[in-house]
Amino acid sequence: MKNRGILLAALALGLPVLGQAPQTTAIPDRPEKLVFKPIRYDMAKAKDYRVKLKNGITAYVVPDPNGQPLVSFDLVLKAGRWLDAPGKEGAAQLMGTLLRTGGTAKTKADDLDEKLDMLAAQASGNLGDTSGALSLNLLAKDAKEGLGLLLEMLTEPAFQQDKLDLAKKNLRQQMERRNDDSTGIEQRELGFLLRGEGHFTNHLPTAASLDAITREDLQALHGRLLSPENLMVTVAGRFDRAEMVKLLNETVGALKAGKDAKAAGRPPASPYVAKPGIYVVDKAVNQGRVTMNLTMQGLRVTDADYPAVAVMNHVLGGGGFTSRFVKKIRSDEGLAYSAGTRAQAAQFLGDTGGFTALFQTKTRTVAYGIRLALAELEKMRKDGVTDEELKVAKGSLIEGFPARFPSKAALAGTFASNDWTGVPDAYLETYQAKVQAVTREDVLRVSQKYLRPDQLAILCVGNAKEMEEGDVKDHPGTLSEVAKLPTVKLPLRDPLTLKPLK
Amino acid sequence: MPSFRSRYGLAAALVALSGAVPLAAQTVPVLERTLSNGMRLLMVERHDQPTIAAGWITKFGSANERVGVTGVAHLFEHMMFKGTSTIGTKNPARDKELNDLQDRVRDEIRKEESILRKKQLRGDIEDMNDPKHRSEKHQKLVEDFEKLVKEQQELLVKDEFSKIYTENGATGLNAFTNSDVTCYINTIPANKLELWAWMESSRLIDPVFREFYKERDVVYEERRLRTESTPTGRFQEQINAMVWQASPYNWQTIGWSSDVANITRAQAFEFFATYYAPNNLVAVLVGDFNPKEAEALAERYFGRLKANPAGVPEMTTLEPPQLAEQRVSAEAETTPSVNITYKTVADGHKDDAALEVLADLLSGRTGRLTKELVNQQKVATNAFAFSGARKYGGTFSLGATLAADKKHDEVELALTRELEKIQKDGVPALELRKVKNQAQADSFRRLENDNFLMIQLAVSDAITGYQDFLDSPKKLEAVTPEDVQRVAKKYFTKENRTIATYTRKAGPATPEDPEIAALPEQVRPMVKAQLEKLAKETDAEKLKKALEQSQAQAEKVPAAFKPAMDLIIKRIETRLKQLEAK
Structure with a gap:
C-alpha cells in the first residue's frame, strides 16, 4: 500500500488571519531587521470540551467543522500492565490486542474485520503500561455504525482461541527478536536501570508466561475492567457537537458495570532511583548507543521547577540544532547523527521523573563522546544559560506551542491523558506564561538540583571491547575512566526467559 | 478453504451500506503560480490554526548521482543548514579563507589516502581507514586540518541558521532526500512568512559549505545508524543493488560507504550548482496566510535567484x-x-x-x-x-x-x-x-x-x-x-x-541449549550441527553405529574436546531410547 493516509487532522484553534507586513521596503541584510505583527494564541480549554456522560464516564468531544469528513473515537481504558498476575506477564497486553482481533459474541473475528474494512475504518486495540484504548477512525457518515462496532468489541469480546493463538505466536516472535537490534536491547535495559527489576513496567512477557496465559485469563481481566469508572472516551472530527453528545449518552453513556467489575485503581507509584554506574552491554555492532540517565525525584509538570527544567533541557539538548549537545557532539565534532537530551516529568503522582542525554557514535568514540557530554552537564551546573540562550529557548517553547497540537484528535488525546494522570487543566492554559517567567537564576538552580554527575547511570550498547579502548589515536582515554563511577558489565538476556546469558 | 461465496457473502450484505464516496470532496484547492525566474509556487489556504507548513523541493536526488559520489545529494542537503556567508560566522572573509585552506589540506590528505587505497587493494593492509596505517606525513596533515577546523569554529556563530528559526517559534525544521527529490520543510507561526522567505532564499542564493568534513562524518554516523548497525540494513542494501542493475536506484540515497568517506566540498558544490537553479524548484505553502501577499513575498525574495536556462543533464539510463x-x-x-x-x-x-x-x-x-x-x-x-x-x-x-x-x-x-x-x-x-x-x-x-x-x-x-x-x-x-x-x-x-x-543467524544472542553453551566456544558450532542432525535421524541402526564410532573417538580426542564428545554420546543414547520407545 502506498501511504495514502495518516491519522492527523488539521487543528482549528486561535485567531483569524493576521496579514503580513507591507512589502514596500528593501530586503534587509539581516533577518533580525524584519518586523512581524504580533500573534496571540490561546490554548483551548479542556473544560469547553469535557462532557460527563450519564453513567459518569468522562468524554472529550472536539468537533472540527472545517476538517475532512472523518471522525475518530478512542475508548480509553484506565488500566495497564500493572494488573498482570505474577507468571501471567503479557496478559493485559494480549487482552488489549484481542479486544480488537478476537471477535465478539455477535460477530466472528473474520467477519468483524470484513465489516470494518468494508466501512474503510481503521481500528486498533492496545493495552500498554499505564493505559490502553480501542480506537477507530472512519468516514463521518458511518460514525454511528462504527461506534456500535467499537462498543461491541469493548463489551462483548469473544477472545477467540484461534486469534489468541495467533497473537501469542506474534508476541513470541517479537520476543525472539529481543537481542537482534541494539535499539531494542537499549530500551529494555534502560527500563531495568531506571525503574528497577521489580517495577511493573519491567514485568515483561516470557515464553513461560505466554504459555501460561489462557482465554479465561483474558475474560477475567476484561470482566474486572468493564466498568464506567475504568473508562474514558474521546471523539474528534466533523460532527455536530450536540448530536455527538446525544449519541455518546445513548451508547457509551448507557454502559453499566459488569458483575465482576472492580476499579483498576492507579499504577503503583515508584520512587526508584537509578543506581550510578557505567553499564555496558556487549553487542557486535559498529555504532555504540549511549544514554546518560538521572532520576529527577518527584518532578511533575505541575511543579514550580518544571518550566525551568524545560528551558534547561531545551538549551542543553532538547532544542534540536540550537542546543549545546547537537552543536558540540554532532556539529563541532562530527561524532553522531542524533544527539540530544530529554527531561521527562513523572507521569503519576509519586513516580520519579527522569533526565536523559543520548547519542549514537562509532564504538571507538563512545568514551570521547561521553566526556564531551559530561563537560556540557558540568558547564550547565556551573554557569547556567546565557541571556541569549534563554531568549531562544523561550521563543521556541512559547511561539512553537501551537504546533504541539496539530490535530483535533491530538488535542482530545492530550486532554484525556492529562485527566487520567491528574494534570490540572490550568497546566496547559498557563504554560506559555510560566515559561515566560523563567529566569536565568531559575535555570541555574534546577541545573544544580538535578544534573548530578555523581548520580549518573550511563548505559552503552555496542562492541564492548572497542567502546572500552576508545579512539586510541585521535581521542585517547578508555570508557571506564570517563567518570568516577563503577563499571558494570550487563550480560545480554535470554530472549525467551529474560534470564542473564553467560 | 471456504468457498468463494461464503468468503465474500458478508461483504455483499454490507456494500449497500457503504457505497463509493463522492469524489469531488476529496480534492483541495491548490493555487499555482510561476515566478519570473521559473520557480513555481503552490498554495493551499487554511485558517484553522495560526501556523503555516512551508517547504520547497528540488526535482533531483540520488538518482542524479554517479558512482564515485553516491550520497552527495544527501550530504549536500545536510550542508544547506550551515548558513550563508553572513549567517553563521563572525568573520565572513576569514571564514572563506579557512574553507579554502581546509580544501587544500584535504587535497594532500587525499593523496595519502590514495596510497593507502592501493595498499588495501594489494592486500598489504586490511582497512585503509584505520588510523594506525597513516604515514607520519599523513598524520601531520590530519593534525593540521584539525587546527584549521578549530580556528574556524572560533569564528562560527554556531548553527545560527537554525537558531534564528527556533527563537521565532518555527518547529520541525528538517529536510529529506530520496532517489528522486530533495525537500526542505518547516512549520512557522502564521506571522513569520517573510522570515521563511528571507531564510530560504538566502541559503539558496548564498550557501556556504563550512564544516563540510565534520558534516561528512555526521552523515557517516547516519549510515552506521540506519544501515550498518541494524539487523538487516546491510542486507537490504545488497538486495536493492541486485534488483536495480543499470538504474541509479542501484545505490541507496545514503551512498556507498567508500563514496561517503571521499566526497569533496567541490563535488557537493557542483551538485548544488547543477540541480538547485530556481527553474528546478517548487515551493509549497499550506496554512494560515494570504495568497496574494505570499505570492508577492515569493517573487520579492525567491525572484532574486538566477535561472539556469541550460537546464540539467537528463537521467537517461533505463533499467533493462x-x-x-x-x-x-x-x-x-x-x-x-x-x-x-x-x-x-x-x-x-x-x-x-x-x-x-x-x-x-x-x-x-x-x-x-x-x-x-x-x-x-x-x-x-x-x-x-x-x-x-x-x-x-x-x-x-x-x-x-x-x-x-x-x-x-x-x-x-x-x-x-x-x-x-x-x-x-x-x-x-x-x-x-x-x-x-x-x-x-x-x-x-x-x-x-x-x-x-x-x-x-x-x-x-x-x-x-x-x-x-x-x-x-x-x-x-x-x-x-x-x-x-x-x-x-x-x-x-x-x-x-x-x-x-x-x-x-546463530549468534551469542540466540537461545542456546545450556549444555552446548557450557562447552568451549570453538567446538559449539560443530556440536550444535551434530546434535541437530541427530534429532532428525530416525534410523536406529545408523545411530548405533554413530554411537560406537563416537565412543571410540572419545578415547583419543584431546582433553579440551572430551566434554563435547561426552555430550554427543549422551544425546545419541537419549535419541536411541526415544526411537525404541516408539
Whole structure:
C-alpha cells in the first residue's frame, strides 16, 4: 500500500488571519531587521470540551467543522500492565490486542474485520503500561455504525482461541527478536536501570508466561475492567457537537458495570532511583548507543521547577540544532547523527521523573563522546544559560506551542491523558506564561538540583571491547575512566526467559 | 478453504451500506503560480490554526548521482543548514579563507589516502581507514586540518541558521532526500512568512559549505545508524543493488560507504550548482496566510535567484528487462522471512493505479495474504504487499514472516500461489469495492494534516506534477477487475523477480541449549550441527553405529574436546531410547 493516509487532522484553534507586513521596503541584510505583527494564541480549554456522560464516564468531544469528513473515537481504558498476575506477564497486553482481533459474541473475528474494512475504518486495540484504548477512525457518515462496532468489541469480546493463538505466536516472535537490534536491547535495559527489576513496567512477557496465559485469563481481566469508572472516551472530527453528545449518552453513556467489575485503581507509584554506574552491554555492532540517565525525584509538570527544567533541557539538548549537545557532539565534532537530551516529568503522582542525554557514535568514540557530554552537564551546573540562550529557548517553547497540537484528535488525546494522570487543566492554559517567567537564576538552580554527575547511570550498547579502548589515536582515554563511577558489565538476556546469558 | 461465496457473502450484505464516496470532496484547492525566474509556487489556504507548513523541493536526488559520489545529494542537503556567508560566522572573509585552506589540506590528505587505497587493494593492509596505517606525513596533515577546523569554529556563530528559526517559534525544521527529490520543510507561526522567505532564499542564493568534513562524518554516523548497525540494513542494501542493475536506484540515497568517506566540498558544490537553479524548484505553502501577499513575498525574495536556462543533464539510463530470476539467501539476526520483489512501473505510468489496488487487495487484515497464509494455512505470522512507484521505475514486493518450523520454500510457494490465483481467476467486483472504499477514505485522511499535505504536494509535483496527486482517488476508483488481472499477468513473471530469504543467524544472542553453551566456544558450532542432525535421524541402526564410532573417538580426542564428545554420546543414547520407545 502506498501511504495514502495518516491519522492527523488539521487543528482549528486561535485567531483569524493576521496579514503580513507591507512589502514596500528593501530586503534587509539581516533577518533580525524584519518586523512581524504580533500573534496571540490561546490554548483551548479542556473544560469547553469535557462532557460527563450519564453513567459518569468522562468524554472529550472536539468537533472540527472545517476538517475532512472523518471522525475518530478512542475508548480509553484506565488500566495497564500493572494488573498482570505474577507468571501471567503479557496478559493485559494480549487482552488489549484481542479486544480488537478476537471477535465478539455477535460477530466472528473474520467477519468483524470484513465489516470494518468494508466501512474503510481503521481500528486498533492496545493495552500498554499505564493505559490502553480501542480506537477507530472512519468516514463521518458511518460514525454511528462504527461506534456500535467499537462498543461491541469493548463489551462483548469473544477472545477467540484461534486469534489468541495467533497473537501469542506474534508476541513470541517479537520476543525472539529481543537481542537482534541494539535499539531494542537499549530500551529494555534502560527500563531495568531506571525503574528497577521489580517495577511493573519491567514485568515483561516470557515464553513461560505466554504459555501460561489462557482465554479465561483474558475474560477475567476484561470482566474486572468493564466498568464506567475504568473508562474514558474521546471523539474528534466533523460532527455536530450536540448530536455527538446525544449519541455518546445513548451508547457509551448507557454502559453499566459488569458483575465482576472492580476499579483498576492507579499504577503503583515508584520512587526508584537509578543506581550510578557505567553499564555496558556487549553487542557486535559498529555504532555504540549511549544514554546518560538521572532520576529527577518527584518532578511533575505541575511543579514550580518544571518550566525551568524545560528551558534547561531545551538549551542543553532538547532544542534540536540550537542546543549545546547537537552543536558540540554532532556539529563541532562530527561524532553522531542524533544527539540530544530529554527531561521527562513523572507521569503519576509519586513516580520519579527522569533526565536523559543520548547519542549514537562509532564504538571507538563512545568514551570521547561521553566526556564531551559530561563537560556540557558540568558547564550547565556551573554557569547556567546565557541571556541569549534563554531568549531562544523561550521563543521556541512559547511561539512553537501551537504546533504541539496539530490535530483535533491530538488535542482530545492530550486532554484525556492529562485527566487520567491528574494534570490540572490550568497546566496547559498557563504554560506559555510560566515559561515566560523563567529566569536565568531559575535555570541555574534546577541545573544544580538535578544534573548530578555523581548520580549518573550511563548505559552503552555496542562492541564492548572497542567502546572500552576508545579512539586510541585521535581521542585517547578508555570508557571506564570517563567518570568516577563503577563499571558494570550487563550480560545480554535470554530472549525467551529474560534470564542473564553467560 | 471456504468457498468463494461464503468468503465474500458478508461483504455483499454490507456494500449497500457503504457505497463509493463522492469524489469531488476529496480534492483541495491548490493555487499555482510561476515566478519570473521559473520557480513555481503552490498554495493551499487554511485558517484553522495560526501556523503555516512551508517547504520547497528540488526535482533531483540520488538518482542524479554517479558512482564515485553516491550520497552527495544527501550530504549536500545536510550542508544547506550551515548558513550563508553572513549567517553563521563572525568573520565572513576569514571564514572563506579557512574553507579554502581546509580544501587544500584535504587535497594532500587525499593523496595519502590514495596510497593507502592501493595498499588495501594489494592486500598489504586490511582497512585503509584505520588510523594506525597513516604515514607520519599523513598524520601531520590530519593534525593540521584539525587546527584549521578549530580556528574556524572560533569564528562560527554556531548553527545560527537554525537558531534564528527556533527563537521565532518555527518547529520541525528538517529536510529529506530520496532517489528522486530533495525537500526542505518547516512549520512557522502564521506571522513569520517573510522570515521563511528571507531564510530560504538566502541559503539558496548564498550557501556556504563550512564544516563540510565534520558534516561528512555526521552523515557517516547516519549510515552506521540506519544501515550498518541494524539487523538487516546491510542486507537490504545488497538486495536493492541486485534488483536495480543499470538504474541509479542501484545505490541507496545514503551512498556507498567508500563514496561517503571521499566526497569533496567541490563535488557537493557542483551538485548544488547543477540541480538547485530556481527553474528546478517548487515551493509549497499550506496554512494560515494570504495568497496574494505570499505570492508577492515569493517573487520579492525567491525572484532574486538566477535561472539556469541550460537546464540539467537528463537521467537517461533505463533499467533493462530482467532476464532471469534472482535469489539471495541472507543469514541475519532476524526472524526467518521471505521477500519477493518484482520490477514494475514508474510513478504516473498507466498501470500504477491497478498495481496499487492489487497491493491493497493482498495486504491488510482482510487482504488475501493474511487470510490465506496466516489464518488458513498458518504458514506465516504476518504477510504484506507493497507497490512502490518512483520517478524512473518501480517495484512491487510481497513477503511474509515464517511461522515456527515452517520452511522458506512452502511460504514462497504460498505467496506466489496468491498471485497466480489473481492471474488465473481475476478478482470479484465486491472485493475490489472494499479496497476502493478504503482508498477513498484514505484520500480524505491524506488531506488532514497541513505538514503532510505540503510534503505530498511538493513530492508529487517534483516527480509527475501535483495534478497526479489530486487525481489519484479518481484513478484508483477507475481501476477495473480486468485491469488488476492484466497487470498481475504482465508483471508477476518468474524471470522478473528477486527472491530474498532471511534465515536466523546463530549468534551469542540466540537461545542456546545450556549444555552446548557450557562447552568451549570453538567446538559449539560443530556440536550444535551434530546434535541437530541427530534429532532428525530416525534410523536406529545408523545411530548405533554413530554411537560406537563416537565412543571410540572419545578415547583419543584431546582433553579440551572430551566434554563435547561426552555430550554427543549422551544425546545419541537419549535419541536411541526415544526411537525404541516408539
